[in-house]
Amino acid sequence: MFWPIIAALLAVAIFALHRSWKKKIRAAVERNEKELAQLRESHREILSNAGAQQKTLFDSMVEGLLLLDNAGRIQLANRALENLFGVKNGICGKTIIEAFRNHQLTELAHRLETERQILEFEIQLSEIRSRWFQVNAALITDENGKRNGSVFVFHDLTRLKQLENTRQEFVANVSHELRTPLSMIKGYVETLLDGAKDNPEVAEKFLQTIEKHTDRLTFLIEDLLTISQLESGQIILNRELHELHLLVEKVIGDLKSRAAERKIYLANEVPGDLRAHIDLDRLEQVLWNLIDNAVKYGRAEGTVIIGARSGDSKIEMWVKNEGAGIPVAAHARIFERFYRVDKARSREQGGTGLGLAIVKHVVQCHGGQVWLESELNQGATFHFTLAET
Ligand code: ADP
Numbered sequence: 001m002f003w004p005i006i007a008a009l010l011a012v013a014i015f016a017l018h019r020s021w022k023k024k025i026r027a028a029v030e031r032n033e034k035e036l037a038q039l040r041e042s043h044r045e046i047l048s049n050a051g052a053q054q055k056t057l058f059d060s061m062v063e064g065l066l067l068l069d070n071a072g073r074i075q076l077a078n079r080a081l082e083n084l085f086g087v088k089n090g091i092c093g094k095t096i097i098e099a100f101r102n103h104q105l106t107e108l109a110h111r112l113e114t115e116r117q118i119l120e121f122e123i124q125l126s127e128i129r130s131r132w133f134q135v136n137a138a139l140i141t142d143e144n145g146k147r148n149g150s151v152f153v154f155h156d157l158t159r160l161k162q163l164e165n166t167r168q169e170f171v172a173n174v175s176h177e178l179r180t181p182l183s184m185i186k187g188y189v190e191t192l193l194d195g196a197k198d199n200p201e202v203a204e205k206f207l208q209t210i211e212k213h214t215d216r217l218t219f220l221i222e223d224l225l226t227i228s229q230l231e232s233g234q235i236i237l238n239r240e241l242h243e244l245h246l247l248v249e250k251v252i253g254d255l256k257s258r259a260a261e262r263k264i265y266l267a268n269e270v271p272g273d274l275r276a277h278i279d280l281d282r283l284e285q286v287l288w289n290l291i292d293n294a295v296k297y298g299r300a301e302g303t304v305i306i307g308a309r310s311g312d313s314k315i316e317m318w319v320k321n322e323g324a325g326i327p328v329a330a331h332a333r334i335f336e337r338f339y340r341v342d343k344a345r346s347r348e349q350g351g352t353g354l355g356l357a358i359v360k361h362v363v364q365c366h367g368g369q370v371w372l373e374s375e376l377n378q379g380a381t382f383h384f385t386l387a388e389t
Helices: 003-059 079-085 096-100 103-111 158-193 200-231 244-261 280-297 343-348 355-365
Strands: 064-068 074-077 117-125 131-141 147-156 239-243 265-269 275-279 303-311 314-321 370-374 380-387
Touching (some): 003 079, 103 131, 131 158, 200 355, 275 280, 280 355
Antiparallel strands (some): 064 074, 314 380, 370 380
C-alpha cells in the first residue's frame, strides 16, 4: 500500500535529479562555449598580430618580395615591390603576366615548374625608363616536400648598371681622346723617319705639330687627374678670404695674349670690395676655364665681361661672351665630361672636353651652383655662386 507513494516519491526525486543535471550540463556547455569563444578570439588575435608583424617585416625590406600560390597567382607583394614596379594594391590575385606584362618574369615563373631555386636572374624593364633587377626565385614546399607556392625576391640594380655604363662610357671616351693625338704623333714621326727629317723646313713644321699634340695629351692627362681627384673627394680645399677682382685680374693677365689673337676685349667688372672664402688655385682654374671658353667660342672682336655681385649670403659671379651661343638642347648636358657642342671646333682649339666638368665640381666643392644662360646667336653667360663666408 506504500508502493504507490514510494513510486511517486521516486519519480519526483528522479525528476528533480534530472532537472538539476540538465541545469549543470547546460551550465557546463555554456562554460565550454564561452571558453571556446575566448580561445577563438585569442587565436584570431595571435593570427592578426602575426600577420601585422609579417607585413611590417616584409614592408621594411629594401628588396621587393612577391609570393605566389600553387596556381601562380600573387598572394602577397610588399611595399618595396609596389614602389619598384610602380604598382599599387590591385596585383594580388593576378598572375605574373597579368601584373607585370614581362616575358622574362613569366619565363622565370615557368622555370620554377622544373627547378627548385633560381639565383641571380637579371631582368630589364623598359616600359617607362630602363630599370634593372636581379631576381632570386624559389619554390615553397611543406614538410612533406609538396609544392606550396613560390617566392621571388627583387634587388634593384638600376643605379649599379647606370654607374657601370658611366664608367664604361668614360673609359671609352678617354681611350678615344688619347688615341687621336697619339696616332697623329705616330704618323708624323713615321713620316719624319721615312725621309721628311732631311728637309729642315718640313721637319720643323712636323715637329711643331707633334709638339701641339703632345701638349694636348698633357692637358688631357692633367684634366683627367683633376677630375679623378675631385670625384673621389680627395681634394681638401684650402679656403681663405680673397679679393675676387684681383683674382679675375690675374686670370685676365694670363689669357690676354690668347684674347688678343681673336681681338677680344676682356672686361673685369667685379666690384673691388668683393671678397669670398675660396681655394685660390681651384677658383683660378674655374675662372680660367670659363674665360678661356669665352675667348675660344665667343665672337671674334667681341667683348667678354666678368662680373659679380653679392646678396642672400652668397656671391654670384658670371662670365659673359657674345657670339653663336649654345643651343638650348645642349644646356642639360654641357657640364658632362667630354660633352661638346661642336666637336671639331673644340678639338681644333685644343679643348679636352673636361673644362666645364671641372668647373662644376670645384663650384660644388665650394658649396655653390653653376648654370648657363644662352640662346642661339645671343652669346652665352656662365653663372656660379660661392658661399660668402
Ligand atoms: P672644351 O675643352 O671642349 O672647351 P669644355 O668642357 O670647357 O670643353 O666645354 C664643353 C663644350 O661646351 C665646348 O666643347 C663647347 O662646345 C661648349 N662651350 C663651352 N663654353 C662655351 C661658350 N662660352 N660659348 C659657346 N660654347 C661653349
